[in-house]
Amino acid sequence: MKFGHVNTLSFGTLMLPCEIQYSQELKESILLPQEMANRLMIPNNGKTHLFFNDGTLHLGPLIGI
Numbered sequence: 001m002k003f004g005h006v007n008t009l010s011f012g013t014l015m016l017p018c019e020i021q022y023s024q025e026l027k028e029s030i031l032l033p034q035e036m037a038n039r040l041m042i043p044n045n046g047k048t049h050l051f052f053n054d055g056t057l058h059l060g061p062l063i064g065i
Contacts, residue, residue, distance in 0.1 A: 008056040011040040015056070 009018040009032075016039060030050070032042070040059075042048075048062045 005055060006052065006057045009036070009040070009059070010056050011042055011059045014040050016040060018057070020057070 006020040007017060009016050016036060018036070037044070042059070043062065046062050048059045051058050
């Protein structure tokens with residue numbers, strides 16, 4: 001999974017500055033630090049869609065709450 005230059009992560013109406021690190025081993029996944037997930041109020045389980053637009057990686061909607 002490759003995106004352009006990402007400088008913001010968005011979930012719902014919340015946005016945080018971020019830095020993306022790419023991994024060859026996790027091509028189909030993203031990992032978030034627990035602190036960032038907490039600040040964005042993302043539940044610990046469930047799957048979400050991702051889309052990239054203008055420097056922002058958008059997460060959502062969340063499926064399986």
